[in-house]
Amino acid sequence: MLHVSRLTRAGLAAALVLGVGAALPSLAAEPAVYSDDSGFIELPAPLASTSDYAFDFLTCPEAPPNQGVDAWVYALPEEVALGGAPVTVTGTDAAGTTDITAFVYDDDCTYDRVVSSDAALTFPLEDDDRYIAVTTAVGMGTALLLEVGAAPTGEPSPTTSPTSSPSAPPGGGGGGEVMTRGDYSGGVNDPFYPEASTGPVGEIGPGGQWGMRVIRAEQAWQQPQATGAGIRVAVLDSGLDVTHEDFQCPGKIARLDSTAYPRFADVTDTDGHGTHVAGIVGACTGNGTGVVGTAPDATILPIQALSPDDATADRLAEAIRAAVDSGAHVINMSLGFSAAGVPGTGSAVALLGGFADDIDPAIEYAVAQGVVVVAAAGNESFPVCGYPALADDVVCVGSTDRRDLNAWYGNFPVTPTGIALMAPGGSGQVFCDVQSENVLSTYSTQAENGCAYPAEGYAGLDGTSMASPHVAGVAALVYDRLGGQRSAAAAAAVKQALVDGAVDLYTPGYDPMSGEGRVDALGAVQAVTAVTPTATPTPSPTGSTSAATDLALIAPGTGSTTDSLPVAARLSQGDERVSGAPVEFALAGPGGSSSTAGTTDADGVTTAELPLDLAPGSYTLTATYAGDSGRQGSSAEQAVVVVRDATATTLAVEGKGGNRTLSVTLVDADDTPTGLAGRSVVLFADGREIGTVTTGADGSARFAPTGRDRGAKAYEARFAGDDSYEGSTATA
Ligand SMILES: [Ca+2]
Ligand SMILES: [Ca+2]
Structure with a gap:
């Protein structure tokens, strides 16, 4: 036997x-990066947030035409792109406007259509939709949330299955199955527990539940x-x-x-x-x-x-x-x-x-x-x-x-x-x-x-x-x-x-x-100190239950030391958005920390800008809602890499002979380049160092070569970089 x-x-x-x-x-069908029980797809951070090369981050064989400033590109997991599933884009740009445009591309990277609205944008997906580039009227400082709802008919998407029936919140719900606390100070009377118990077998003992005694x-x-x-x-x-x-x-x-x-x-x-x-x-x-x-x-x-x-x-x-x-x-x-x-x-x-x-x-x-x-x-x-x-x-x-x-x-x-x-x-x-x-x-x-x-x-x-x-x-x-x-x-x-x-x-x-x-x-x-439940996580028979909340966070995965990081969070309670709730954003890592706060609007969304005056490195961005008397707190986090801002140096040679002058400019490499003042740029003539200039208020400087340096065939200007900016060079 x-x-x-x-x-x-x-x-x-x-x-x-x-x-x-x-x-x-079944293995291949499992999506890699999203899931939510409210129909909200928590997409990864936008694939790009730069103006001209949004699609360079994708694997498309040919980049679709650029579509405006500061496009945020989302790659929809294939399972999401069910015909009829509604996409909603909410948020504002730095100017406070909500003029949102979305350019939709098929899974073979071909451009399909454009949709736009002067308010929150909603449109249905088509079966082969794959990439969505989202822009606002004023590109800089944009923080948007892109959501995908359940498809109206057909097989339920694995991403959206529970939307029709909110499941039990942590600590309660689900039919209210919660036990009241028992008193075990006087021992227990379960017959098979004691050492002397022979259990239900009756033939071999003693034993009882020895494991319970071993672990005290x-x-x-x-x-x-x-x-x-x-x-x-x-x-x-x-x-x-x-x-x-x-x-x-x-x-x-x-x-x-x-x-x-x-x-x-x-x-x-x-x-x-x-x-x-x-x-x-x-x-x-x-x-x-x-x-x-x-x-x-x-x-x-x-x-x-x-x-x-x-x-x-x-x-x-x-x-x-x-x-x-x-x-x-x-x-x-x-x-x-x-x-x-x-x-x-x-x-x-x-x-x-x-x-x-x-x-x-x-x-x-x-x-x-x-x-x-x-x-x-x-x-x-x-x-x-x-x-x-x-x-x-x-x-x-x-x-x-x-x-x-x-x-x-x-x-x-x-x-x-x-x-x-x-x-x-x-x-x-x-x-x-x-x-x-x-x-x-x-x-x-x-x-x-x-x-x-x-x-x-x-x-x-x-x-x-x-x-x-x-x-x-x-x-x-x-x-x-x-x-x-x-x-x-x-x-x-x-x-x-x-x-x-x-x-x-x-x-x-x-x-x-x-x-x-x-x-x-x-x-x-x-090993731990008892914590008295503050938000009634254990519902009493007569008391009310504090509701679970869910905080979704979206922010770019990288930012440069000289910029700020646009962040957005949305607070939900079941299928409802929570407005007027304070949300703390904090960025912390070995190179320091940065924080700011916001309050959710009528859509449950808050956006903010986190200063990035931090050393380059890997940071953790956390959004936290502390909860209140009626709601449990919730939080979300993601990794953010802070990098030095890129720079561009230009060098021009003006005049000849005794009038020869080198004109140098140093700017950051943002959409709107700004001169970088007070930086040292080293100059070379035919490979020989001939002097150093310090940039002025507009990032420019001039230098007059002397002697044989006036007749050099090639000049070079080098900015070595510093804590906030990467170096760059130019030749002339
Ligand atoms: Ca029992
Ligand atoms: Ca050991």
């Missing part, structure tokens, strides 16, 4: 296989504000037995909006794996039934990312985005890709790569939105985390046994950029009846149980699949402790607390056997 421990660690992938052929074709979960719950109340953990797995007796406490289960996400309408767990994982995260605790969960008051958002008939990278990527847009604070993925490129539980190798193109952008989106993403390391005894545990900013979790020793089957917790930790996953005994070595949790009553357990609804399994949800649960405890308001900063603090609170194993500090150590719930909770 196939035993459960083996089934969990390796065999389950086969049960969920769809086949490589079904998984791979109960001690963590007894700290202030550390039970996971108001925290939503998305379990991306084979589903969840929503009828299970140990998930019936009020608010325990949240469901995706089936209208917005029809692909995930069903969560029936015919496998059992997802129900087991979800129980480890947060089975009802203190209810006198079954087991305890790591985060007793957390709400579980089950998403069947691994459907028996649709287990693809595309589906997993969509599941991640759905979790984020439905208010998840934490995502657990006890799954991975086998060497054959097939997703499934228990396997996380990803030797083929490829599906990362689908999933990486979704994970980046989650991380940017303040979601802690946790994934199992995989069960191949490999020296490195599998995928997606290996992806950037994902917490990779390896498996330990009751003795804090590495489980033989687990991949090592080694990842290039993320955090790697260990957690209880079971020793991997090869005999079915050594249940005291396995991790005991809930099991789907809809599944066939591989081992002949007498008690329906519970099972002992092992694998990194079991380790990962311990960490996801602890992350929920810490997120609760931090106030439960979702932000990238809060998520980073949660991950740091996981590391700071971990129990160091093996050699001191990080080591490739145990990563940052084995997770410890009490240590992680105590």
Whole structure:
């Protein structure tokens, strides 16, 4: 008979296989750079903001004709260009006018049409539209927002799918599934938890939920504000037995909006794996039934990312985005890709790569939105985390046994950029009846149980699949402790607390056997100071809920030290724009910082100019809305490279013989060149240095050669550059 421990660690992938052929074709369709749940496409920074060469930045074989000043060129992802989808351009230029013109080009770079308006510009896309160059009447200092809405009919675009049905905001909504905070100071009464418990098996013991005791979960719950109340953990797995007796406490289960996400309408767990994982995260605790969960008051958002008939990278990527847009604070993925490129539980190798193109952008989106993403390391005894545990900013979790020793089957917790930790996953005994070595949790009553357990609804399994949800649960405890308001900063603090609170194993500090150590719930909770929720992120039964907001930011990716940076931001609350809201813009980097502020207008848009009097280098631009009593804060950021402004030197030779004079000018290389005063320009005659002039107020200077220098064949003027300007030379 196939035993459960083996089934969990390796065999389950086969049960969920769809086949490589079904998984791979979806990869190319995943867009690279956008996504939003309100129909607003957050395009990358404009490809160009200079007047004459806007299209040089594109890959068009022939540059279309230049179309006016300061054109901002957008390349629409191909999936956006659905016939009929409305494009809206809003914003103003430096003169405060809203005279906007858009030149539209096809995907073969040919010019198609022009549309213009003296107000906000709206026009429908055509099927082959690809590039849009947007200009205003006064080009300089322009800040525009370009939005693309949903196509009116046909297949929903992946970029716009949830527009019809706003999903749950972080910290609430989605049907209001939130648990009230329990009191665990007097211990818990779940029968399978105690050391002396024999669990549902009855034949081997003692054991109970040893993993919970190893990570000191109960001690963590007894700290202030550390039970996971108001925290939503998305379990991306084979589903969840929503009828299970140990998930019936009020608010325990949240469901995706089936209208917005029809692909995930069903969560029936015919496998059992997802129900087991979800129980480890947060089975009802203190209810006198079954087991305890790591985060007793957390709400579980089950998403069947691994459907028996649709287990693809595309589906997993969509599941991640759905979790984020439905208010998840934490995502657990006890799954991975086998060497054959097939997703499934228990396997996380990803030797083929490829599906990362689908999933990486979704994970980046989650991380940017303040979601802690946790994934199992995989069960191949490999020296490195599998995928997606290996992806950037994902917490990779390896498996330990009751003795804090590495489980033989687990991949090592080694990842290039993320955090790697260990957690209880079971020793991997090869005999079915050594249940005291396995991790005991809930099991789907809809599944066939591989081992002949007498008690329906519970099972002992092992694998990194079991380790990962311990960490996801602890992350929920810490997120609760931090106030439960979702932000990238809060998520980073949660991950740091996981590391700071971990129990160091093996050699001191990080080591490739145990990563940052084995997770410890009490240590992680105590690693942060409790933050009282200020914006009611945990809705009370009678109180109102503060609404989540979304801030979109658009700015050029580069600016020069002598200019200012035009920035624009738009604040939304669901499908509504928020007007009159203060937005702070800040640019910070090793070379200094710059900031300014604005207030959103009736369209929810604010524009500003950030001074760039900074040293050249890489900076981070951040727009922040602090929130108010009725709205949660939100922020957005992007990278900006500050470069020195280019210059142009000119040199003219006037007169002959004793009257010979060199005339030098030095200007910046902007659209309207301005003379640069007080700069030193070195002059050469036939390669010999003959003198230095200092430019006057208009950037010009004159020099009279003497002696043989009057008769030189070639003259050269060189400006060496300085902190703000690049050098330039001229010959005559
Ligand atoms: Ca229970
Ligand atoms: Ca160590």
